[in-house]
Amino acid sequence: MNLLRAKSVVAAALVAVVALGGCSILSNSPAATVNGAKISDGSLQDELSAIRDNKTYRDLVEQGMQAAQAGEAPGTFDTTFIARLLTQRVYYELIEGELARRKAKIVDAELTAVRSVVIEQVGGKKVFESFSDGYQDQLVRQRALFKKLNDVFAEDVLKEEVGKGGPEAYFKAHADEFVQGCASHILVSSQDKGLEAARAEAAALKARLDKGADFATLAKESSSDTGSAQQGGDLGCVGKGKFVPEFEEALFSLPIGQVSDPIQTQFGFHLILVRERKTPTYEEAKTDVAAVINGLSSRKLEKFLVTASGSAKVSVDKRYGAWEIQKGATDGTPDGVGIVVPPKGPTTTTTTAKTGAGSLPSGAPDAGPTETPTPAAP
Numbered sequence: 506m507n508l509l510r511a512k513s514v515v516a517a518a519l520v521a522v523v524a525l526g527g528c529s530i531l532s533n534s535p536a537a538t539v540n541g542a543k544i545s546d547g548s549l550q551d552e553l554s555a556i557r558d559n560k561t562y563r564d565l566v567e568q569g570m571q572a573a574q575a576g577e578a579p580g581t582f583d584t585t586f587i588a589r590l591l592t593q594r595v596y597y598e599l600i601e602g603e604l605a606r607r608k609a610k611i612v613d614a615e616l617t618a619v620r621s622v623v624i625e626q627v628g629g630k631k632v633f634e635s636f637s638d639g640y641q642d643q644l645v646r647q648r649a650l651f652k653k654l655n656d657v658f659a660e661d662v663l664k665e666e667v668g669k670g671g672p673e674a675y676f677k678a679h680a681d682e683f684v685q686g687c688a689s690h691i692l693v694s695s696q697d698k699g700l701e702a703a704r705a706e707a708a709a710l711k712a713r714l715d716k717g718a719d720f721a722t723l724a725k726e727s728s729s730d731t732g733s734a735q736q737g738g739d740l741g742c743v744g745k746g747k748f749v750p751e752f753e754e755a756l757f758s759l760p761i762g763q764v765s766d767p768i769q770t771q772f773g774f775h776l777i778l779v780r781e782r783k784t785p786t787y788e789e790a791k792t793d794v795a796a797v798i799n800g801l802s803s804r805k806l807e808k809f810l811v812t813a814s815g816s817a818k819v820s821v822d823k824r825y826g827a828w829e830i831q832k833g834a835t836d837g838t839p840d841g842v843g844i845v846v847p848p849k850g851p852t853t854t855t856t857t858a859k860t861g862a863g864s865l866p867s868g869a870p871d872a873g874p875t876e877t878p879t880p881a882a883p
Contacts, residue, residue, distance in 0.1 A: 537821045539598040561628040584847035588826045592845045599813045611649045619648040658802035676787045676794045683790045686756040687781040689738035694729035695773035707767035707774035814843035
């Protein structure tokens with residue numbers, strides 16, 4: 506779910522990899538309390554156990570959190586990992602609270618609709634079915650919670666933009682945003698040939714085109730983009746936001762039918778021929794419209810998590826760390842967001858958890874995992 510473009514613990518919550526755990530009570534004290542709602546110590550331990558005992562799932566969660574689950578000693582958990590997991594649990598309590606405030610209830614059909622998505626996210630049917638029925642239900646409910654609030658914010662976006670209108674009304678009001686550019690290109694890869702050699706070769710190809718060489722033929726012979734070369738460099742018709750910025754700027758500014766001078770991107774040098782620009786019908790653009798609205802609602806959801814976590818009344822069992830509001834972080838964590846910061850030194854807790862959690866090794870405070878966008882390539 507590539508929903509965020511900044512390093513932050515909020516990104517981990519939006520990845521939606523892990524879920525609320527079981528319900529065994531191992532301590533009278535909750536792991537955390539969020540605006541009066543308790544996250545039981547037992548449910549946290551059960552979730553840690555579920556993650557630890559399933560390698561495929563554990564690898565996915567560790568990758569999403571960028572923290573190893575295991576502690577330094579056998580049978581222990583890394584405190585940074587626990588802090589990030591508990592932070593996510595707090596965020597889901599905040600989401601649940603907001604849905605309750607808006608009287609937005611999750612119905613059975615919504616749980617059924619996201620079940621297949623959850624199965625794919627956790628690593629497939631075999632992984633999913635290895636969990637207890639209760640944990641499966643919690644995984645599905647977590648996904649449904651996230652989607653429900655995102656859908657609620659999507660409705661807010663539409664109301665703000667077009668009043669009572671839906672996605673089609675949004676498209677009509679923002680038609681210029683969905684204009685498509687139809688283009689072909691010839692790429693000379695700087696990664697394969699080196700920067701200066703690629704620059705020189707692109708200039709030579711441009712000179713040949715200026716003298717009348719056929720663009721499609723030259724693309725088949727010379728383009729480093731093997732995917733489009735066999736189609737004469739044809740990239741089809743695409744909307745905004747699909748290509749890297751330098752390429753996109755040329756796609757929507759070059760004169761129709763004129764080959765560009767070599768344009769440098771991270772991939773090398775491009776000769777671009779824009780054949781047409783067109784405004785699609787709503788049916789043709791429906792997927793892109795949904796993506797734009799989803800992006801706007803996702804930003805609302807991120808803003809909600811920052812604001813809600815910063816103002817919520819949260820207490821955390823000292824074994825797991827403390828709830829702290831972030832300010833001036835150097836890794837992109839938004840100011841004002843609340844996270845669980847792990848203990849600065851080793852602490853000990855005695856439980857009967859099947860996880861075998863005992864001594865919790867120390868972990869330095871960390872703002873959270875990273876989710877960065879992958880550059881688009883033509």
